[in-house]
Amino acid sequence: MSPDRPVSSDPAASRPVTLITGAAGGIGSALARTLAATHDLILSGRGGEKLDALCAEVGGRPLTLDLTRPETFADALAGLDRVTNVVHNAGVVDLGAVGEQAHAVWTHTLAVNTVAPAELTRLLLPTLRQERGTLVFVNSGAGLRANAGWGSYAASKFALRALADVLREEEAGNGVRVTSVYPGRTATEMQRKVRGQEGAEYTPGAFIDPQTVAATIAFVLNAPRDATLTDVSVRPGPPA
Template structure:
């Protein structure tokens, strides 16, 4: 059975991906920030396994994983969780920088490091759900864009380092998608939120699964998804 470890399974793109993988009977390991969230995910996805670890504290992930059961092999590691806090460079404190860098960059790097042995066994696939902000930075998006530019660099380096092990690496760059995070971004921007203007999370999920299901003789390295209306 194909096994996946997914971050961000509770909402948005992560939930859309998890629902599709669950629907086809794959083995799911879902990262939860705490025991309460783990219980919620287990109720939502019967049969799924949970692993507790807080992406806000990447330095604690190794200890946390050392006290829990983990998969013996892993066909994919899907980094979908993320946080965003808008603000001008002149007004963003080290705390603001560190919060976004920890969740969006350092934790994906650490989680990948911890799961690489299982991924190598399965000749697995690491997917980083990045953002359009990982390709360009706009005003008020400096800290978030920096974390996502760093995530692109992480993926590009990992792809070269793991090529001979058979581990594939894909970066996905969705445009604005109708998720709870997008609603929060609009609130921060002081704009009205109309989810019908943006990409449905299930459309991004389709592209992610297409990359996962690609035959072994090929690899999708970078994939941009933009609103079509």
């Protein structure tokens, strides 16, 4: 807890409240399980049995958000009180050459991967400032280098990196920390989809374990207040 935050006699008030988007996915669910013992969790997704089961398992509060409709976020967030940290983890990917992808793919990808995090952040900034909290943007190696066939996804992730960089400068004086995390290929259902689009076999053991990425994000959130981890890349380690 920040020394600048008022001390409360209520034990629950001393625990950070962390909102995770894409919570039912591989990295999101691993992060929820990692943080459950020390954070109060708001787990966002499209709803459904998987999200409900995760909330029941970790004691999280479900938050249904349609990331393609940012105009609905304000109403969805109306019942929230404290939010200390936000982990923007949700994302979509569709591979294809620029000359082959219609504008609908670009619009959808940018809406979910960039516009939704920007609007959700805007709405939650007042409480993040009050809590002196942390914003984590789960980016991608594609946010550092754009390769052929990855145009729409890389563009959304480059824009997400710019959003984080701008927020870091704008909110430093308000005590809000901002970190971009760049995982390499991670063993998730999204990666299974990507491998299918690449016409390649999906072998989970060849990729980073989602729990490893979750542990990295947890380290960022729990880092001492005298430091901000601005950019963290997570790459596969050497063979065991």
